[in-house]
Amino acid sequence: MTAAPLLALSQVTRVYTMGGSRVQALGPVSFTIDAGEFVAVTGPSGSGKSTLLNILGLLDLPSAGTYTIRGQSAMGLHERELAERRNREIGFIFQTFRLLPQHDVLGNVSLPFLYRDIEPDEIQRRCLEAIQRVGLDHRIGHRPAELSGGEMQRVAIARALAGGPAMLLADEPTGNLDQETGRGILELFDQLHAAGTTIILVTHDPAIAARAARQLDLRDGLLVEDRRLA
Amino acid sequence: MKTPRSRRARQLHDAFRSLLLHRLRSLLSTLGIAIAVAAFVAMLAVGEGAKREILAQIRIFGPNTVLLRPASEKSGLSLGEMQALRRQLTSIERMGAMRDTGLTVTGVAADGSVPVYTQTGDFLAMRGVAAAEGRLLADLDALQRRRVALVGSAVSIRLGLEARPGRTLLVGGETYEIVGIMAPSQRASVSPALAIHRNLDDVVLIPVESRATDPRADDTLSVGEVWVEIPPAMGPIAGAESLRSAVQRLRPNAPQDGIQIVIPIEVLRRETAIRRVLNLVLAALGGISLLVGGIGVMNIMLANVVERRGEIGLRRAVGAGRAEIIGQFLVESTLLTVLGGGIGIVVGVLAAAILGVATGWSVAVTPGALLIALAAAALAGIGSGIYPARQAAGVPPAEALRG
Secondary structure, rough: OOOOOEEEEEEEEEEEEEEEEEEEEEEEEEEEEEOOOEEEEOOOOOOHHHHHHHOOOOOOOOOOEEEEEEEEEEEOHHHHHHHHHHHEEEEOOOOOOOOOOOOOOHHHHHHHHHHHOHHHHHHHHHHHHHHHHHOOOHHHOOHHHHHHHHHHHHHHHHHHHHOOOOOOEEOEEEOOOHHHHHHHHHHHHHHHEEEEOEEEEEOOOOHHHHHEEEEEEEEHHHOEEEEEEO | OOOOOOOOHHHHHHHHHHHHOOHHHHHHHHHHHHHHHHHHHHHHHHHHHHHHHHHHHHHHHHHOOOEEEEOOOOOOOOOHHHHHHHHHOOOEEEEEEEEEEEEEEEEEOOOOEEEEEEEEEEEEHHHOOEEEEEEEOOOHHOOOOOOEEEHHHHHEEEHHHHHOOOOOEEEEEEEEEEEEEEEOOOOOOOOOOOOOOOOOOOOOHEEHHHHOOOHHHHHHOOEEEEEEEOOOOOOOOHHHHHHHHHHHOOOOOHHHHHHHOOOOOHHHHHHHHHHHHHHHHHHHHHHHHHHHHHHHHHHHHHHHHHHHHHHHHHHHOOOOOOHHHHHHHHHHHHHHHHHHHHHHHHHHHHHHHHHHHHHOOOOOOHHHHHHHHHHHHHHHHHHHHHHHHHHHHHHOOOHHOOO
């Protein structure tokens, strides 16, 4: 028996209404992603990458079609339920890190637990484990302003990992980093993937996309290629 | 740092950290609320002080006392007239009088600085005077026209051994034997409309009868202000009318305004009404300040919402629902106004104390007043935070993440 995919999109479209006219930003697209996959979503600007990422991350809902995570439909969920599922299922990594300057590394990494009922000892344990995984144990009490770009992105990855999500969604995670630092972050992704983490990475850089085992190429909101690399 | 136990406590801690990020801005935004609360606390302190002062005065005068106050030094009742009045008005419960003789105690180290007052009738009992040492002046002293003196507590401290019971004092060239020392009197600043006496602690009292050895001179001995205690069943207003008629019968040819009839409870009632209006005006000013302060906080919070749009997006992405975003901004605005309220309370208490010293008014700060002030500040915080919080929560997460 084949295991159910981690996530499945079927005939998903996203239509925006702007100034009275309808703009179809995505779809219809259909694909599935299994647990443990490392998938790169590629395409030029305006191809629908961000729209797809928003839908995959439950930040937005499709206008039509269905989207399921772990077999559970995300369609028609209440705003409160969507927030809860984002909290538990998805770890976001952004191009600009998005760390809170008022918190130190530990405070930033523990941000998802602000919205989850969980014992403080457990929060501490999970956060320390995530910080350890990204190799920042020595920076735990430092504020973002005291960290380098690469370290800030590692904190963001630790924050995404700490909540124990089903998948990591990374939007141009090396876009704000120099090549050397970016390479370090990508190596970290490789390690996480090797350890079984599902990663969906959005990039317009073919070299970065080539690190993934699978590439979904978007053009004008449509999936034009779903390529699995050997 | 230790992670707070409950989710709510962690969110409160998070809101506090957000405010600390812009300390100066946060502090400045609390100023309006601080000023409002300070005005509010000072107003309540003055109001409470006035209430207590009035209650203390009612305790001094009693609710049924009527005063016969001479319009001038010469127009006051004589001892003979007072006795006649007492005989006419049999229903009167108590009657007494006190007058500044203009004389001072001589022959002591503090020569010339201790004023001497005469008293007669039930005055000591009506003022609630008690003896700390020795005894009070008695009816027999008046009857026998004894030259005896009762020393105020402060005078006793000033004169020391010279003012012990059994020692003598010189008053107007006559020797008076000290029979007792008064216990310290009730401390209450007397309403200007009612004040004629200085504090009994600072004077020496002698019987008015001791000023004349011959009873035929009683008609020339002025007793000063007369205190009359009206029976509760009659009430002070009807009692005052009876007294007015009785004084007219006694002095058919004298001008009516020679003796003013003052009802202390009525004077206090009028003063209370005036202070109530004053309090209402101050409360309105406090309320307007609170409103202006609240608008200031709302303004800052709206600016925060715009500035922190990306942060709101991040929070939504990691699991905050609309309710959590609303809660966060409401907690922040409430923390700001409660902080302002705290500052306002400190400033208000200080302002009330300074006002009390500068004006001589009684001021009293009660825990209830502080709680009301803090609650008003918290409400202002909630009120001023609702709109910005709803604005913050209303932005869809994907849009908020775009900044």
